[in-house]
Every structure is written in C-alpha cells, then in structure tokens.
Amino acid sequence: MLSERRLEVLRAIVQDYVGTEEPVGSKALTERHNLQVSPATVRNDMAALEEEGYIAQPHTSAGRVPTDKGYRLFVDKLADVKPLTGAERRAISSFLEGAVDLDDVVSRTVRLLATLTRQVAVVQYPSLSRSTVRHVELLSLAPARVMLVLITDTGRVEQRMVDCPAPFGETSLADLRARLNSRIVGERFAEVPRLVQDLPESFDNEDRGTVSTVLSTLLETLVEETEERLMIGGTANLTRFGQDFPLTIRPVLEALEEHVVLLRLLGEAKDTGMTVRIGHENAHEGLTSTSVVAVGYGSGNEAVAKLGVVGPTRMDYPGTMGAVRAVARYVGQILAEN
Template sequence: MLDDRKLQVLRAIVSDYVSSQEPVGSKALVERHNLGVSPATVRNDMAALEDEGYITQPHTSAGRIPTDKGYRLFIDRLAGVKPLSVAERRAINTFLSGALDLDDVVTRTVRLLAQVTQQVAIVQYPVLSSASVRHVELVSMTPDRVLVIVISSTGKVDQRSIEIPGHAESDLADLRALVNTATVGATLSEAAANLGALSGRVPAHLTAPAAQVTSTLLEILGTSGATRVVVGGVPNLTRFGDEFETTVKPVLEALEEQVVLLKLLGEAAIPGDVTVRIGQENPYRELQTTSLVASAYGSDGDIWASLGVVGPTRMDYPSTMASVRAVARYVGRFLAEG
C-alpha cells in the first residue's frame, strides 16, 4: 500500500493528465499543487510510483502518465462519489421531464449522458417486469389493411400493419373490444396467455381476422421484453486525437455490436452503485483502450436495465461517475412515477 503522500502525488498526476492530456513532470506538480515537499522528494515519489506500476514514462525525458493500475487505485481511494450541484440536478430533471414515452426517455437519456460527460453514452432499454398493457387499438388504413397498436403502461408504443381484406368497421370494433378485455391491465406475459385462450370466445365470422390480430399481438408482446442498446455521442471520440486508427476505429466497431454492449452493461447490476472498468479490465479487446463507467437503474430494488459511458482512460472519473449515477437515479425515478 502507498503512503498518503504518494497517493497525493498520484492524485495530482491523474488530475493534471486528465486536464492537459500531456505527460506530467515533477516541476509542474510542485508548481500547481500544494504538496508541501521539495521537487526532489516528488521525483523520488514518482520513481516509487513508477516502480510499482502506477505511472509510466511514455517517452524518454518526458513526464509521467497514469497506468490502468494507477487509475484503478485513484478510483478505489476516492472518498465516495461526489454529489452533483443543485444546478446540475435541476438540469437533469428538466431534460427528462418533457419526455413523452419510453422511446423519448431513452433518446433523451442518451443525449443527456453524452452531453454532461462528453463521452459516448450507452443506454439499455428497460425490461419492466411490472409493465402492463394500457390499450390496444385497431385502425383501418385501407379497405384491406389494419394497423395494430399496443400501448404499454410505460408509454411505449408498438405497431404493426397487417392484412385483413374487406374488413368492416363494426368487425374491427368487436375485435378491439375482445382483445382489450383480454389484455388491458395485464402484464405482458399475462396478456400473451390471455390472448392464447381467446380463440374459443371469438364469433365464427371473426375467426380468421382474430387469428391474425392475435398472432400480431403475441409477436409485439414477445418483443416488448427484448432488450436493446442505444448509443449516442460518438463524435466525442474525436477527443482521442491522432489515435483514430489504433484506438477509435476498433471502439466504433465494438459499439456497433449490441451483444457486446449488453454484456458490458450487464456487470452494472446494482442501482445506486457505479461500476468502473478501466482499460485492460474490459473483457473485450477492442475496448481495452477505453474505460466504462456504468450503473443500473430501476425502482425499489427491481433492476430494469443499465446505462453508462465509454471514453478514454484519461477521463475525469469523479465527475463522470457522479453524472452516471445521478442520471441512472433520475431515469429510474422518472419511469417509476410514469
């Protein structure tokens, strides 16, 4: 374990390198930070930190930069995640408060995270075990086509277009009443089970169109629980500068893989806590030049999904961790109240 003074030097190196993106020398540390020791002592501390693998010298005669191990110690020794200011909390709440439905919430959350952290934001669609069907609508589009619309209690809207040749408005009204009776107020799985038992209660002249509507509704309800990931703020990767070919290109390719992102976010499983994976700690080679800061969101211990950001290992960890945790809490609260 490092003594307090060496930890102070490491914190100073991390702080300066994050802000300047340039290797940090002992002279600069003494000038910028009130370390209370001589430059010679700082040089000795830096040599000890380098020997133990917490910092490294990228070029001869250059200053030092933190290693993944150094960032990890820096994060582990943070005195908790710093709270956001009143203005920051108000800005997050205002940004989300105008959301119209679940898609809008996810879209706004991605934009918000990318904006406040200046990193690439990743938000997983929530899988709400308590979500229920609010309404099913059947809308005649043409004499032969009908639009099937399902609205869930979260405000999520799914729709499919199907063919029902020569349908009458009265038939649609009867079908609408039947499927709403079977589904409204039921959870997605309960609604699917109720629809499966609906065939015995359908009038003979509606058997064929009812089968099409029921099949479409089962398809919609089945995919509503499937999760996916939305990515935003990719232009923030330009902060990698000249490292595009070696760093940014592989990251972009990894960000296109939904399965990779879902597994990556899957480790952030506890609402309120923040998970940080630094460089080589990431299990995916393409992302080992980056860090992930993530948190789960939900309500009353019910985890719905995760969100987070991916960015350079030299990111501002205290601010990023605070922002990710705050946004996760606000999203969970917002969806629970909705």
C-alpha cells in the same frame, strides 16, 4: 497495500494528468498540491508507485502518467463522485421532461450524456423482457379488423393490425379488452402466455377464433420485440482525444459501430450501482484504450436497461460518474411519470 501518503500522490498525479494532458513530475506535484512533504519524498513515492505498476514514464525525459492499474485504484478509492450543480440538474430535468415518447426520451438522453461528459454516450432501450404491461388497447377498424396497442411500464408502445376470422362486435371487443387488462396489467411479459392461455375458452364459441387470433398477435409482439436496441451519440467527441489512443482512433470507432459489442459492454454492467471498466478490463480489443462508465436505469427499483459513456482512460472519473448517475436517475423518473 499503498500507504495513505502514496495514495494521495497517486490521486494528485491522476488529477493533474487528466487536467493538463501532460506527464506529471514531482516538482509540479509539490507546487500544485498540499502534500506536506518534500519533493525528494514525492520522488521516492513516485518511484515506488512506478515499481508497483500504478504509474509509468512514457518518455525518458517526461514525468509520469497513470496506468490502467493506477486509474483502477483511483476509482476504487473515490470517496464520492462529483455532484452536479443546481443549474445542471435543472437543465437535465427540463430537457428530459420535454420528451414526447420513448424514442424521444432515449434520443434526448444520448445528447444530454454526450454534452455533459464530452464522451461517447450509449443508451440501451428498456428491455421488454424486464418490462411489465401498463395497458392493452383494442380498437375496431372494420367489422373483422382490430388494432392492438401494447403499452409497457416504460412508455414503449407497440401497435399491430389483427385480421380476424369473423366479424367482432364492439361489445365483444370491449369485453376482451377488459378481461385481458384485468389479467396482465402489471405483469411481466414472460408471464403473459401463462395468464392468457385459457382466455378463449371463457368466450362464446363464435368469438373464440377471433379471441385466439388477437392473443396470438399479442404473444407474437412480445417475442418480436425482445431484440435489444440502443442509441449512440457524441462519437465526434473522441476526436478531441487523439493523443490518448496509442496508435490510432480507428479501432475504437470500429468497435463503437458494432452494436453487439456495445450491448455486451452494457450487459456486463451491474444492474445496481456504478460499473467502471478501465482499459484492458474491456474484453474487446478495439476498446482496450478506453474506459466505460455505465449504470442501470428504470421506472422503479429495478433496472430495465442501462446507459453509460465510452471515452479515453484519461477521463474525469468523478465528474463522469456523477453525470451518468444523475442522468440515469432523471430518466427513471421520467419513465415512471409517463
């Protein structure tokens, strides 16, 4: 276990390397930080940190840089993340409140995260498997044609056309709408089939076929839309960090093009609290030179999806973690209000 002094030296090395992009030497550390020890003591501490694998020397004539292990300890020992300024918080709130629908919320969130962190932003759409029903609307388009509109608690809207086996009057349609909403509003999608299975039997014989058709369309919608979706933005930000990738940025870009990889990354993040995966902690080979910072978001106390950023391991972790957490909180508030 590292002593508090050596931990302070490691913190200083991480901060300087992230800020300057240059390997850090003992002289620079003693000049920039109030370590209250001599340069010789700092050199000894750096030698010990290197021996234990927390820092490394990229070139014989260079200073030291943090390793994945060093970044991990730095993140684990963070007392707090960097708070956003009042102006930043107001800008986030104003920008997200202008969204007109769920797609716009996700799109704005991606742009916001990429701008705030100057990293690649990834936002997962709210999962229908974790969503609840806010409302079901049934609209008559013709005597035997109905539009079904499903609205989730996260603001997601799905529309389907239903061709009925027989004409369905406005009174019967209103009755079905009322009974359907009374049974499933506020319920998880997974519970809907059980809750509506006996609903056709409560209608007259001439309407049961149409009721069954409407319910079949509703259940098919729940199944069809369970595929996970995400949006990515800010990939161009990686071009600023060319020197942070050992050989080439290409493997990172190729990994980011695979949505399955990104969904797996977000899926590995915890539903509650912040998840930070550094370097080789990322299983995908193309992302072993990156760090992933992710967190869950939702309209209540439970996460319905996740968002985060991908960038080089030489990352401003306190600032990035603070921005990701703040944006997730604001997105959750927007979803709850819509």
